[in-house]
Amino acid sequence: MMITKIFSPAETSQAAEEIKLGELVAFPTETVYGLGADATNEQAVKRVYLAKGRPSDNPLIVTVSSPEMAADYIADYGEYGRELIRTFWPGPLTIVFKIKTGSLSSVVTGGLTTAAFRMPENETTRKMIAEAGVPIVGPSANSSGKPSPTTAQHVFHDMEGKIAGILDDGPTKVGVESTIIDLSTSKPAVLRPGGITPQQIEAVIGCSVDASQHKVGAKETPKAPGMKYKHYAPAAQVLIVAPNDWQQALDWAGKQDEKIGVMALTKTLNTSIPKNVVTYDMGGDLASATHRLFDGLRYFDNEQKVNWILACSFEEKGLGAAYMNRLKKSSGDSYFEPQA
Numbered sequence: 298m299m300i301t302k303i304f305s306p307a308e309t310s311q312a313a314e315e316i317k318l319g320e321l322v323a324f325p326t327e328t329v330y331g332l333g334a335d336a337t338n339e340q341a342v343k344r345v346y347l348a349k350g351r352p353s354d355n356p357l358i359v360t361v362s363s364p365e366m367a368a369d370y371i372a373d374y375g376e377y378g379r380e381l382i383r384t385f386w387p388g389p390l391t392i393v394f395k396i397k398t399g400s401l402s403s404v405v406t407g408g409l410t411t412a413a414f415r416m417p418e419n420e421t422t423r424k425m426i427a428e429a430g431v432p433i434v435g436p437s438a439n440s441s442g443k444p445s446p447t448t449a450q451h452v453f454h455d456m457e458g459k460i461a462g463i464l465d466d467g468p469t470k471v472g473v474e475s476t477i478i479d480l481s482t483s484k485p486a487v488l489r490p491g492g493i494t495p496q497q498i499e500a501v502i503g504c505s506v507d508a509s510q511h512k513v514g515a516k517e518t519p520k521a522p523g524m525k526y527k528h529y530a531p532a533a534q535v536l537i538v539a540p541n542d543w544q545q546a547l548d549w550a551g552k553q554d555e556k557i558g559v560m561a562l563t564k565t566l567n568t569s570i571p572k573n574v575v576t577y578d579m580g581g582d583l584a585s586a587t588h589r590l591f592d593g594l595r596y597f598d599n600e601q602k603v604n605w606i607l608a609c610s611f612e613e614k615g616l617g618a619a620y621m622n623r624l625k626k627s628s629g630d631s632y633f634e635p636q637a
């Protein structure tokens with residue numbers, strides 16, 4: 298088992314050195330922590346799939362330090378690509394483009410003729426990539442199927458002994474992964490909701506985008522290849538609680554013999570809480586709840602070992618669509634059903 302080193306923000310050049318050697322280094326972004334490896338080194342990329350336990354037909358994001366770095370691989374920006382890059386990079390928008398034939402290994406693209414590109418906001422990470430001099434693949438740095446990591450400690454929990462290092466720049470800001478927009482087809486389509494909303498994108502490109510992937514349900518046809526896999530799932534069963542159902546949900550929880558985790562807004566937790574319930578405070582609003590979602594799921598799973606998790610829901614618009622997308626996946630779309 299290798300020793301997983303922790304690099305401080307001042308140690309980007311040591312982290313870049315590991316990347317150049319073909320080693321794996323986890324890195325911070327404004328969304329979640331990613332698992333980095335030299336995207337031009339097939340052996341290194343293969344080890345990312347192994348470390349995550351990720352199915353190899355699920356392609357990886359290519360993470361760059363500048364738009365110029367991405368330009369080496371992109372064959373066609375389409376009508377809107379340059380404008381979206383100018384407006385949203387660096388930032389939580391991943392863009393799928395047609396790539397130059399043979400410019401990226403099929404290990405990265407899963408054999409597709411397109412690839413997903415992202416330039417993160419985190420300056421420490423961009424410095425590391427620039428110092429490595431190569432783009433890095435960047436799936437979320439969790440074990441496949443588990444909640445994405447929003448702190449270096451989460452990464453350490455899942456990846457200790459499997460990767461060379463973690464570049465630790467504190468907790469991430471947004472808390473859920475980037476929005477993915479596909480520009481390789483005739484109509485721009487949002488494949489995964491994130492911090493940047495379809496409305497923000499439409500305002501820039503002046504035409505409508507297909508945001509139907511927002512409706513994540515059991516019968517959905519996967520468009521982003523990763524959508525067909527189990528995601529964000531803690532060992533406990535998650536139940537989503539609608540805002541008006543909290544009193545009934547807490548009453549129900551109090552009657553169970555098992556240990557129950559409740560992740561809810563501060564105001565919900567200010568009511569009386571049954572003895573068998575452990576709480577996790579999601580803060581005062583949607584932004585703080587999104588920021589804390591994966592940490593809460595991990596807290597109940599790894600530290601509290603609860604049997605059930607009751608989690609607060611939000612309206613599926615704006616950032617709420619991104620939050621609910623993750624929560625629905627982690628719960629398998631299960632809601633707390635109040636008795637009539």
Ligand code: TXA
Binds near residue numbers: 326328332415473475
């Ligand atoms: O915020 C993020 O995007 C984080 C941070 C670390 O940058 N990364 C991330 O990567 O979420 P990952 O691998 O967990 O999710 C990438 C998603 C997968 O669902 C994958 O199927 C999809 O992007 N994807 C990758 N290449 C694609 C392509 N060419 N076409 C469509 N979807 C693609």
Ligand code: MG
Binds near residue numbers: 436437445
């Ligand atoms: Mg992921």
